[in-house]
Amino acid sequence: MERYNVIREKNPREIVLLKGFPCIWGKCAFCDYTDDNSRDEDEMLALNSRILSRVTGEKGVLEVINSGSCFELPEGTREEIRRIARERGIRRLFFESHWLYRKRLEEMRAYMGIPVTYKIGVETFNHEFRERVLNKHAGFKRPEEVARYFDSPCIMVGIKGQTKEMIDYDIRMVKKHFRLGTVSVFTNNTTKIRQDPELVKWFVREYAWLREDPSIEVLYENTDFGVGD
Known part of the structure; x- marks a missing residue:
């Protein structure tokens, strides 16, 4: 599994x-x-240290992701991120967090001592679909609630049961309320949720202009950021 990359296009x-x-x-x-999570702290610390050793600071910005929220990284890893940011001239961090941690975001900002852009997996602003189908456990009803805490929502498109109207609304809300956003085309995996190929074809055609939008990154495959498997 690839765990380090340099993104050279948008952001x-x-x-x-x-x-x-x-x-x-x-x-x-x-x-x-x-499945990428662990309870073996020593193993996590060793792996994370090897990956973080590759950070050069060449872009002055570092995004840190894990299979969950940044608050679930081991304390030693968080300390190493802070140290590397100082030593290698990182001016901004990107972190991910679940809605359940929304009251702790400023705590991490203060700890790191540099600006943090927070991503959140919204998946969709349609509350019914998000909670009843996707089981996201994120109880907000309006995008303004998310924008109160987070900087950059990630939405998913191309899921069976999703509609064109839902996708249209989600992208409008990202553009209206947030400076940055990510749109991820759902890829079939080991879960029971399935991709709607026709909806994906429609999205790729209808929203081809997002490729040129500097504020929105589109992941047509879940490895398009160059990490993962």
Whole structure:
């Protein structure tokens, strides 16, 4: 599995995929990324240290992802991220967090001592689909609630049961309320959630213009950031 890459197009940055403790929720119907979680802290610290050693600071920005939230990274790994940021001239960090940690975001910002852009897996702003189908356990009803805490939502498209109207609304809300966003085309995995190929074809055609939008990154494959498996 690749765990380090340099993104050179939109929002240039280094990106690392680290290991963390189990996700605070871990029951999303579409997610099997939790297989990358661990309870072996020594093993996680060793692996994460090897990956972080590759960070050069060349872009001045580092994105750190794991199969969950940044708060689930071992304390030693968080300390190493902070040290590397100082030593290698990192001016901004990108972290991911579940909605359940929304009251702790400023805590991590203060700890790191540099600006942090927080991503959140919204998946969709359609509350019914997000909670009843995807089982996201994120109880917000309006995008404004998310924007109060987070900087960059990640939405998924191309899921069976999703509609064109839902996708249209989600992308409008990302553009209206957030400076940055990510759109991820759902890829079939080991869960029961399935891709809708016709909806994906429609999205790729209808939203081809997103390729040129500097504020939205589109992942047509879940490894398009150059990390993962």
